[in-house]
Amino acid sequence: MWDYTPTVKEHFLNPRNVGDIPDADAVGEVGSLACGDALKLYLKLDDNKDKIVDAKFQTFGCASAIASSSALTEMVKGKTLDEALAISNQDIAEFLGGLPEEKMHCSVMGQEALEVAIAKYRGHEVKPHDHDHDHGPAYPDQEGTIVCKCFGITDVFLKKVIETNKLTTAEQVTHFTKAGGGCGGCIPRIKELIAEVMGNQQPEEPRKRPEKLSNMKKMQMIQEVLERDIRPLLWADGGDLELIDIDGPKVQVAFRKACAGCASSGYTSRVVEQKLRDLVAEDIVVEEVTA
């Protein structure tokens, strides 16, 4: 059974603002029957067409999808359109006292519907759902390429969710967006996207191996390279490593999570070694220990 917070349960059992607004200024629709969840959001603006004075929703989906929609309508009321756009999926989840990670996609759906509604109101072109599984024209003006064919999710949308939620594994991306949760064929591409987003977050000035290093400085640099360059790559595959010891040129690491006992960990050690040789010192030898 899901461990839903009392707030999630309360909003599921007594959802606020169910229904429609016949003269709504903005309407946002995401999801489909095939996806297993869908949300239609109605917004009514004040006479200045700036502030949201009423919001209603209709949701097809599980308890957390209904609770997320209910929470969203409560959150946007009284906000200007720009203020409403600043609401992130984490804000929705926080409002509910948290969601199980597997259900985070429900909060993403809420945020998405809001974005679509406002974009449409502002006259942006929003592509109609042309696919049974279509989900998430979150960046209505940006086309993007479909990554997950099962759920019709684009790279543009995925990168946004990866970035705002600081996701590091393909599994997390599935929990937040559903992408990869069907046939699983797009998981390698999702991993690439994670790596791309991480790369963007750490703009790389070309780094060179220093000429000479004190022992202290060298140890510090090894740690830095492992943290900045190596571990995020392993996270993308659900793995991790831990620095055990540095003894002269010898660097001992232990592989964790998916990397532990992985048949290709020998290969991974060599990759780590090469990176350290490139960036720290040419004589570094990486040893895998099983501690």
Place this chain on the structure above:
Amino acid sequence: MKEIYLDNNATTKVDEAVFEEMRPYFCELYGNPSSMHFFGGQVQQKVDEARRRVAALLGASPDEIIFTACGTESDNAAIRSALEVFPEKRHVITSRVEHPAVLTQCRNLTQKGYRVSEIGVDSEGRLDMEELKAAVDDDTAIVTLMYANNETGVIFPIEEIAAIVKAKGALFHTDAVQAVGKVPINLAASKIDMLSLSGHKLHAPKGIGVLYLRRGTPFRPFLVGGHQEKSRRAGTENAAAIIALGKACELAGQSMTIENTQVKALRDRLQSELMARIPHARINGGAAERLPNTLNIAFEFVEGEAILLLLNELGICASSGSACTSGSLEPSHVLRAMGVPFTCAHGSIRFSLSRYTTDAEIDTVIRELPPIIAHLRQMSPFGREFLKEQ
């Protein structure tokens, strides 16, 4: 609030008489059945009695009964054994609607170089017999197909299947976890080589299973060590649970008629009343031969987890093949294999009854479920469109 338990395909209540039967074997009669002394020996006698009781329910002989820890272990042991017995054969046949206890193992085998055929089903969940006939060949080590489906209750024509498989010289295993105790099984007049059952599905405790192994069937044990179970399953016997299972099987034999009259009548009434009161509903597997206790019913435009949680508020326990319940993102593999349309796969609910289910409990569900579906449809954008059409 007293719960209304309609999730008996997930697990069942331990029968009071079963619990009484096992109770002395924890604190008083705790001897090891393998011991030389009388203190252990008296436990051995009760284990032997349990073996006879299980055998009697299945129409088997006691030496064909191997006690295991669960249905999953029995399934794993059967499949592994067949592959060891026929190392030159590299083909395994199963179905697309098997329980994960079988399906996961079979899919893992593809990574070890085995060819695995997953036989499909029709829209009512019935096995494609032509596909099966075409798939069995000289390279097939084992065919493993469930007796009855846990989600829909659909029963496969197991004897007909066994005849096809045996004609090709492969071993035939059936996961009968959902069938034992609900439909009569007579292994003496059967071609089944191996059969799995699980205690907690028939009012015995969790943690006890059986692998039936036809006399003369070649076998390699999954667990090796001591000589227990004639060296076919090493490890000290879970004596109390074995004794409980024996009693449960005795009771199951006695209540087989109840399952197929009283329980079936309750299920049929639940089905027809819900269908009469709720438009746009369908029975998954309704046209196929089914277990007498199982009802898998789909409601269009709504999602199963939401239905379950609203039922839960009223103390009604059921389960769902919906994606959101399990944390996976797609509806159950069984419903997908049947080609159940997405419009209702997400809104599928399973009610599974037992001999403890009462008329009053069924009345409650018949009364409470229609407003729940109406409430969720009112909230659903697709449901509202449908209501407008009405």
